[in-house]
Amino acid sequence: MGAAVEARGIAKRYGSQIALEDLTFSVQAGEIIGVLGPNGAGKTTAIRILTTILAPDRGTFSVAGIPSSEPARIRARVGVLPESAGYPERQKGEEYLRFHARLFGHSSASARAVARALLQEVGLAERGRAPIATYSRGMRQRLGIARALVNDPAVVFLDEPTLGLDPAGQREILARVRALAGERGAAVLLSTHLLDEVQQNCSRVLILNRARVVAEGPVLEIVRRSAAPRRARIRTTPQHVERALATLNDSAEVQEAAIADGAAGSLTLVLAAAAIGSDDGALNAVVEVLLDATVPLLACELEGARLSDAFLALTEGR
Amino acid sequence: MRASTAAAATHERQGAPGWVVVLARELHDLWIGGRGLLLCLAFSILVSTIAYLAATNEALNFLEQREALNLVVQVGMIVGALLTLLAGADAISGERERGTLESLLVTPVSRRQLVAAKLLAALSLWLAAYAVLVPYAWFLARDLGVVGTTLAASFVVGTLLAACFAALGLVVSLLATSNRVSLSVSLFALLALLAPTQLPGGAKQGWFADALLHVNPATAGEHFVNRVIISASGWDQELGWLVSPLVATALLSAGALLLAGRMRLGGGTGG
Numbered sequence: 100m101g102a103a104v105e106a107r108g109i110a111k112r113y114g115s116q117i118a119l120e121d122l123t124f125s126v127q128a129g130e131i132i133g134v135l136g137p138n139g140a141g142k143t144t145a146i147r148i149l150t151t152i153l154a155p156d157r158g159t160f161s162v163a164g165i166p167s168s169e170p171a172r173i174r175a176r177v178g179v180l181p182e183s184a185g186y187p188e189r190q191k192g193e194e195y196l197r198f199h200a201r202l203f204g205h206s207s208a209s210a211r212a213v214a215r216a217l218l219q220e221v222g223l224a225e226r227g228r229a230p231i232a233t234y235s236r237g238m239r240q241r242l243g244i245a246r247a248l249v250n251d252p253a254v255v256f257l258d259e260p261t262l263g264l265d266p267a268g269q270r271e272i273l274a275r276v277r278a279l280a281g282e283r284g285a286a287v288l289l290s291t292h293l294l295d296e297v298q299q300n301c302s303r304v305l306i307l308n309r310a311r312v313v314a315e316g317p318v319l320e321i322v323r324r325s326a327a328p329r330r331a332r333i334r335t336t337p338q339h340v341e342r343a344l345a346t347l348n349d350s351a352e353v354q355e356a357a358i359a360d361g362a363a364g365s366l367t368l369v370l371a372a373a374a375i376g377s378d379d380g381a382l383n384a385v386v387e388v389l390l391d392a393t394v395p396l397l398a399c400e401l402e403g404a405r406l407s408d409a410f411l412a413l414t415e416g417r
Numbered sequence: 418m419r420a421s422t423a424a425a426a427t428h429e430r431q432g433a434p435g436w437v438v439v440l441a442r443e444l445h446d447l448w449i450g451g452r453g454l455l456l457c458l459a460f461s462i463l464v465s466t467i468a469y470l471a472a473t474n475e476a477l478n479f480l481e482q483r484e485a486l487n488l489v490v491q492v493g494m495i496v497g498a499l500l501t502l503l504a505g506a507d508a509i510s511g512e513r514e515r516g517t518l519e520s521l522l523v524t525p526v527s528r529r530q531l532v533a534a535k536l537l538a539a540l541s542l543w544l545a546a547y548a549v550l551v552p553y554a555w556f557l558a559r560d561l562g563v564v565g566t567t568l569a570a571s572f573v574v575g576t577l578l579a580a581c582f583a584a585l586g587l588v589v590s591l592l593a594t595s596n597r598v599s600l601s602v603s604l605f606a607l608l609a610l611l612a613p614t615q616l617p618g619g620a621k622q623g624w625f626a627d628a629l630l631h632v633n634p635a636t637a638g639e640h641f642v643n644r645v646i647i648s649a650s651g652w653d654q655e656l657g658w659l660v661s662p663l664v665a666t667a668l669l670s671a672g673a674l675l676l677a678g679r680m681r682l683g684g685g686t687g688g
Contacts, residue, residue, distance in 0.1 A: 147682070150523050151523075152522050152682065171525050171527065175525040177523065179519075179520075181516075181520060181523070184516055184517075184520055185520075187446070187515070190446075201432050201433070202435055202439070202521075202525070203524060204432045209432070
């Protein structure tokens with residue numbers, strides 16, 4: 100089975116400004132890929148090109164197996180929640196969905212059935228007959244997701260779907276995103292700044308910085324490859340804390356160490372990039388340094404690799 | 418839940434063409450949403466006032482009845498065209514500003530169909546304005562025996578001008594970076610085109626002035642109706658005055674459809 104989205108060498112300029120350069124990646128059906136990057140990195144441009152709103156200057160792509168030369172057919176197979184999407188305030192939720200279903204070729208009766216089913220699916224069945232002006236931001240985002248599904252899309256593009264939502268709203272939207280991939284089998288491209296949520300929900304990530312792809316692949320692999328600082332926590336006896344601190348700060352394997360709780364004998368440290376080859380290697384480096392200095396080691400714990408650290412390492416200062 | 422959505426999705430997909438769906442939505446928003454009715458109410462108050470003043474002036478012999486009729490018809494046509502201009506000027510830049518344009522652009526409906534539907538919806542304002550104008554024109558024209566001619570001439574010229582200005586508004590709306598710019602530029606263009614109609618007769622003499630009057634669709638349309646109502650000329654003698662409104666409507670409509678294919682989310686056109 101072919102990729103749900105396949106992009107090769109896509110480039111886009113706005114005048115002299117490079118918006119996207121050599122974007123190459125693919126997404127499989129049922130997969131959620133996180134599209135990450137600082138503001139202005141090219142995420143929205145990439146989504147607009149793949150949804151055929153913008154034409155690329157170079158490169159080719161296919162969506163749901165349809166080549167970029169057939170934009171109308173691509174639009175019929177994708178669902179899009181644009182960044183900061185607006186809604187017609189006076190229309191009712193159901194009316195809005197019916198209209199969009201009809202734009203995708205549904206008859207009047209079929210559009211009504213689709214609208215009602217989707218309102219039910221996103222938990223807005225009770226508010227379907229209320230004007231959109233009365234909807235909260237979270238409800239509007241859910242309505243936007245429902246609108247993106249009126250054509251039963253093979254690929255769903257969500258550009259900042261959690262923007263401006265409280266933590267509960269963010270969690271709710273992300274649960275719906277998981278359901279899109281899990282239950283509908285759709286490929287989902289999720290552009291967001293919520294890195295921890297991406298780590299939990301996405302199988303792969305695509306990180307853009309200054310219009311270029313700086314990393315692409317499974318989350319854990321990106322974190323490992325990125326040489327992001329790894330944090331560890333160690334515990335020794337209270338009387339050995341100072342010696343442990345001095346030993347760690349003198350060590351080439353440790354970038355920074357600090358006493359977390361002197362009475363409990365615990366210290367926190369950030370490993371130097373050179374010490375990070377694998378989880379085992381990093382842990383061994385710390386243990387060896389301390390044992391060589393005859394510091395008794397009661398506990399040593401390497402903190403989980405974080406996508407946010409990898410993201411910063413890949414995008415800051417570049 | 419998923420099954421019911423899929424069932425509905427696979428159910429009969431014999432919907433209407435995209436432009437028909439957009440047109441129906443636009444007409445609904447315009448006429449059920451209330452904006453169109455409000456504009457029509459304002460239009461009918463204006464035409465009532467002008468008709469009353471023209472009729473009373475005619476009774477006092479300040480205006481000859483044909484001139485009174487001509488004045489009411491001209492005002493009706495120009496204000497009707499103004500309504501379509503405003504609707505056209507808001508059509509794309511308004512959607513862009515409200516953040517609803519992108520959701521329309523990601524549907525299979527082509528951009529040209531979107532623009533065509535909005536052009537037709539804008540024209541509905543003129544049709545409503547014309548319906549309001551008819552009884553006033555009939556009342557003033559009945560004693561002159563020119564009811565049919567007046568209604569036909571005002572419908573033909575008014576429809577051409579309404580289409581021309583709606584298309585002009587759409588072109589500006591497609592190119593403008595904001596709705597405010599679109600409305601301002603469109604209004605300025607309308608006023609510039611109408612300005613020559615307010616010039617004194619002496620300023621309209623000579624071949625150059627004559628050429629300008631022929632080229633400008635607003636002045637050409639005004640002249641045609643003038644000649645038909647006041648001078649009682651036959652249509653066949655004055656058809657030359659309809660060339661400019663006809664050509665301008667065709668060019669601006671084609672321009673709007675052409676620019677639609679290159680419509681950008683941030684205003685202007687391009688890739």
